[in-house]
Amino acid sequence: MPAITAATSGLTKVYGSGDTQVVALDQVSITFKEGEFTAIMGPSGCGKSTLMHCAAGLDSPTSGSVRIGTTELSTLNDRRLTQLRRDRIGFIFQAFNLLPTLTALENITLPLTIAGRRPDPQWLERVVAMVGLAGRLGHRPAQLSGGQQQRVAVARALAAQPAIIFGDEPTGNLDSRAGAEVLGFLRDSVRELGQTVVMVTHDPVAAGYADRVVFLSDGQLVDEMTRPTPDRVLDRMKSLDTRSRTS
Template identity: 70%
Template sequence: MTATEPIAGVGARGELAAVATGISKIYGTGETRVLALDDVSVGFRRAEYTAIMGPSGSGKSTLMHCMAGLDSISTGSVRLGDVELSSLDDKKLTLLRREKIGFVFQAFNLLPTLTALENITLPMDIAGVKPDQAWLDHVIETVDLRDRLKHRPSELSGGQQQRVACARALASRPEIIFADEPTGNLDSRSGAEVLGFLRASVRESGQTIVMVTHDPNAASYADRVLFLADGRIVDEMLDPTSDLVLERMKRFDATRTT
């Protein structure tokens, strides 16, 4: 497979939620020039859970940020549905992120003065959009926090706080959710709660999720894993298990030490 050859998801079965074609990302110039992404093409199908893995500095977070419109690309094309991101000005890009994209990050990013429910509905409140109550109830049941909705973040466990953050990302029914190390600050039990919720949102609600992680166990919850190295997609694994992912990651370590 060449760097410019689209991998599974582009031209494959299923409708695409997002697609990148030949994208590169360069930071700096001259001696400080860094090629973070090198001619990457990839697609993400609707109702699919994709994990992105690779060594530190491989470009995995850069890829996610470019796909989500949080960072610009140097060359190539990124489309969300039928919208080309480079065609949007800052105002339209902000509106698209608000309406079409959900975000879950390692830091929960909850407002401490708001209740769990207020944190969940905050993006819609800011946008002046009334929640779909039936969908909101479904999301709340899925995260299993019905009896904690009036609690503030300080009164919730780490796993509960991250589930609130996940619910906030889902509440507006975005076309795609990007999650950057969503279990990085959690213990194993809380992490399993959040990963189980994300998995359920794909299977039961048809959500599309792209997750950056360094954890083979977290990656095993996904439908497929993309492996990056030096800014390129170098491998793909379908129906991953934690053992298979761990073995693949060990090969990265072996390559870097030889």
């Protein structure tokens, strides 16, 4: 049985109060297992990004619990939470978030540099080779295509050997070819490196790269699909969109 890398239990997130109150997450319980690629999908405003931000320790839930491994995030002070995010969680954002004055290699190793850690040379070489950046390490972001910049972001997320990687629409700013490359790298990191990946996406094609897809609607988990295909995901999304319009 694969170990559980991260889990939420009864996760609730409420914004505002009174007439302006919005329940973004409503009693969400989910596990993310070691060596598994999960896509989170659902209509706009369903709570996808809120779930990811709470699970990654970027936002605090109103109630419920979040664990990374056996560590309950609510027990950590700000310093220890920052340390846990730095050491055990990787992030890939839609906007790449690379520093323009640093080379690709410096961007990849930046989280380790900030933590005062040296990268494992063999691991770094393996990651760089996997994302096909060996000939681009001395280039700055402005000298790279969008797809190459996102490859740098993927390598940066993998470099510290985190327990789990969260991606927020990681291919949203890429054309279909570059997006497919990045999704292939994420899938390879799960299969070859045993990485755990959780990705928020609205794209059925992107979700087809995952091992499973979980669907949210109105802040609740409403369905789960294993061995997804783009067509099956699209059909399920259409039914959720219809439900959200009629509810």
